Amino acid sequence: MRLGVLDVGSNTVHLLVVDAHPGARPVPQASHKSVLRLMRYLEPDGSISEAGVAAIIGAISAAMAVARREKIDELLPMATSALREAANGDEVLARVEESTGVALRVLTGEHEGRLTFLAIRRWYGWSSGNILLFDIGGGSLEIAAGSDEFPEVAVSVPLGAGRTTVQFFPDDPPTPEQMLELRAHSRRVLRADALPLFASMPPFQHVVGSSKTIRSLARLAGSSVPNPSGTGEDKVTLRRAELKDWIPRLGQLPAEARQALPGITPDRTFQIVAGAVVLHSVMKLYDVEELEVSPWALREGMLLRYLDGLTE
Numbered sequence: 515m516r517l518g519v520l521d522v523g524s525n526t527v528h529l530l531v532v533d534a535h536p537g538a539r540p541v542p543q544a545s546h547k548s549v550l551r552l553m554r555y556l557e558p559d560g561s562i563s564e565a566g567v568a569a570i571i572g573a574i575s576a577a578m579a580v581a582r583r584e585k586i587d588e589l590l591p592m593a594t595s596a597l598r599e600a601a602n603g604d605e606v607l608a609r610v611e612e613s614t615g616v617a618l619r620v621l622t623g624e625h626e627g628r629l630t631f632l633a634i635r636r637w638y639g640w641s642s643g644n645i646l647l648f649d650i651g652g653g654s655l656e657i658a659a660g661s662d663e664f665p666e667v668a669v670s671v672p673l674g675a676g677r678t679t680v681q682f683f684p685d686d687p688p689t690p691e692q693m694l695e696l697r698a699h700s701r702r703v704l705r706a707d708a709l710p711l712f713a714s715m716p717p718f719q720h721v722v723g724s725s726k727t728i729r730s731l732a733r734l735a736g737s738s739v740p741n742p743s744g745t746g747e748d749k750v751t752l753r754r755a756e757l758k759d760w761i762p763r764l765g766q767l768p769a770e771a772r773q774a775l776p777g778i779t780p781d782r783t784f785q786i787v788a789g790a791v792v793l794h795s796v797m798k799l800y801d802v803e804e805l806e807v808s809p810w811a812l813r814e815g816m817l818l819r820y821l822d823g824l825t826e
Contacts (some may be wrong), residue, residue, distance in 0.1 A: 516543065517820065518586040519813040520577055522618055523653025524552050524596040524676045526781060527573035530813050531584045536821045540814065546580040548573035549781040552596040553680040555651070560601040567606055571613045572629055578614055590816050593618040594626055595653030595674060623670020627656035629815030631665045634722050634817055637810045643719035646712075648796055649811060650789050651675035653795065657708055659715055667715065669708050673700055673796075675727045675782075675789030680784070683788060688766050698755045700795035709799055721802045723752065724811035726782065727789035732807040733777025735760045750807040754797045761790050 515537060521528045527548045532540035550573060555566025562570075580590060597603045598620050611617045621629070630649050638645065647665070649656040653674035658665035682688070682696040723732070729750075736752035737791045764772065772783040782789075797805065 515587045517817060518581045518584070518589045519575070519816050520581075520591040520616065520618075521591060521813050521816075522570065522574065522591070522593040522597060524594065524654075524674055525785065526550060526652075527570070527577055528813070529577035529580055530778065530817075531581065532801060532817060534817060534821060536621050536824050540593070540817050540821075544580060544584050546577050547781070548576060551652075551676060551784060553676045556600070556680075560599070562596075562600045562602060562606055567609060570606065571610060572667075574610060574616055577615060578616065585667045588820070589616070590820055591616050591618050592812075592816060593620045593650060594637075594812075595623065595670075595672075595677075598622070599653065602805040623654050623656060624668045626651075626654070626812055627658040627668035627670060628664050629819060630656060630724055630812045631658040631668065631815070632663055632818055633810040633812070633815035634808050635663050636707060637808055637814075638720060638722070643768075644716055646715075646718040646721045646800065647724065648722070648728070648793065648805065649724045650675055650793060651725055652785065655792060657712070657796070659712055659718065667711050669711055671703050671707050672790045673703055675792065678792060679785040679788040688765055688787060690762075690765070693765050693787070696788060696791050697795055700792050701799060704796060704799050712800070721800075721805045722808050723805045724808045726779075727786065728752070728793060728805075729792060729807055730762075730777045730779065730782050730786060731757060731790055734775055736807065744765075751804050752807060753804045754794060754802060757790060757794050757797070761787070761794060766792055 519530045529546045531544040534540040555563045635774050644661045646659045651674045654670045655673040656670050660666035660667040732750050732752040735756040739749045769783040772778045
């Protein structure tokens with residue numbers, strides 16, 4: 515069957531079209547992405563502005579045109595932190611459904627972490643043991659860990675790359691003081707709301723990063739090892755030391771100049787510095803020297819969970 519996952523996030527509206535059936539790996543067939551950066555459209559009271567609502571509706575309408583062209587059998591539409599936390603979120607959801615016919619399912623932060631962890635587990639397999647996952651979105655950071663298909667611990671904290679850029683980097687490029695302030699804030703939030711939840715967990719056999727922000731940083735500062743079989747994905751890793759070296763260099767460049775760097779796509783130039791600061795902070799606090807980068811994340815987790823439901 516042909517499935518479409520529509521992900522309305524804080525930074526982008528992304529449609530992924532795959533051919534899939536239970537027990538098989540989803541095979542991508544088409545993709546459509548619109549850059550939103552919804553944090554730009556937040557009013558002082560936390561609501562999404564009229565311009566923001568229009569941008570969401572326009573992006574979803576464009577994605578649905580692609581979905582119709584690709585003749586999908588089922589659409590799995592979801593929304594994450596930007597709509598979840600907006601003061602007028604319910605109104606925006608109703609207007610989206612009225613204008614586009616798409617009824618978005620709003621995921622909690624914990625549910626995001628659980629679905630992403632499912633994707634990571636399927637990618638790495640049962641033999642991978644205990645896994646620690648970091649996933650940086652536009653609005654939130656999800657951390658999850660466990661040895662089964664769903665994590666024993668999953669937490670979401672408001673440290674997304676887009677959110678922290680808007681909150682802490684009014685200047686472009688940010689000043690050194692602004693970067694230090696974000697680092698201190700990240701560590702305070704993690705120590706208070708996340709780190710204690712993982713204190714009693716056994717050692718991790720794999721520490722994995724997912725999301726476009728982490729993949730972009732890995733292309734910039736990480737390394738890739740070819741798959742010895744010559745098939746499948748190469749193993750991509752990102753060391754904390756290399757990430758630390760790149761942060762001040764990224765911070766000295768204005769957003770428009772960052773896209774000339776390897777791996778930094780136009781939709782990430784705005785928020786990549788904040789994403790790097792947050793990722794370094796979480797790696798430091800969790801004593802992670804190196805993480806592996808997964809090609810699968812939330813959208814694949816949503817697909818897998820849907821396919822699992824067909825066999826239940």
